[in-house]
Amino acid sequence: MPTTALSAADLLARIHTLADPERAVAVARFFQTGPGQYGEGDRFLGLTMPQQRALAREFKALPLPEVEQLVRSPWHDCRSVGLIIWTLQFPKADPAGQQALYERYLHLRRFVNSWDLVDVTCPHIVGAYLLRKDRSPLYELAVEDHLWSQRMSIVSTLAFIRQGQFADTLALAELLLPHRHDLIHKAVGWLLREVGKRNEEALEEFLHDHRAHMPRTTLRYAIEKLSPAQRQFYLQK
Structure with missing residues (x-):
């Protein structure tokens, strides 16, 4: 199936097939998801970063509204894949497309709610957009x-x-x-x-x-x- 025919639902299904419950427990502990901790309540499926990056590359042609479904997910892994897709799309977008990605990223920043999500993505979207701006x-x-x-x-x-x-x-x-x-x-x-x-x-x-x-x-x-x-x-x- 061509990448352009794929949807957020296809990607979400793929992510869930790669879920590793045992690893998810360890990752949730690493990201301090317990009561009162910085990641309180976050949920993980246990995908590795190489798996997330591979999926992001495969689905990098998803349109912005489809990717937004990933970014709004309650699952950390899904948010991560969606945000990485945006980092891949940003440098290839025209000025209007880059502005749309930047604005959507900041509008949804409450979902960029862990140090790894921030560190892996914001330099490539927020920093890149503001490089020659105020x-x-x-x-x-x-x-x-x-x-x-x-x-x-x-x-x-x-x-x-x-x-x-x-x-x-x-x-x-x-x-x-x-x-x-x-x-x-x-x-x-x-x-x-x-x-x-x-x-x-x-x-x-x-x-x-x-x-x-x-x-x-x-x-x-x-x-x-x-x-x-x-x-x-x-x-x-």
Whole structure:
């Protein structure tokens, strides 16, 4: 059957045939889905990431409304496949199509509700769309009372870092430093590390200005690629 004839129902059926209940239990535990945890109530079918990516490639021609059915699914694996499809579609879309994907992604961001979904997709959609546009939407995300929007704001800047643009990463990192959640501490540290891999001077300037009030996790992530002597210096300070 040609890919263009396939539907969301076909893809959902395929995903469910690959379900692995035993693995799903372990994955749910890894993503902390228990009461009071960040992934509380999320549900998994147990597909591996290679399986999800293979399905996304096979169904990459699904139209936006069909993919949206996946993104709205109560199953984490289905949301992941749908969002990966959008990352494959985005670079091949015309400007109007890219705008539609970007706007739909942000409209549905309540379903992009785990660090893996954010990290795998937002640089390729939100970051890619804003690369040559006003970056103010990221600052709006950063101040939302929503953990995943806040993580999305900083992780989206990976697209800018890859183009040698660091200003928004550093500004958003400074804005998010007081955040209380470890998943934001890790994201900020990761993106600072990515800046440092390309411009160590920019990272060290940020550390000089902010290390006194950086969460320990953020600091450790940020300095991971520095020399042992540099790491020791910042950890001691």
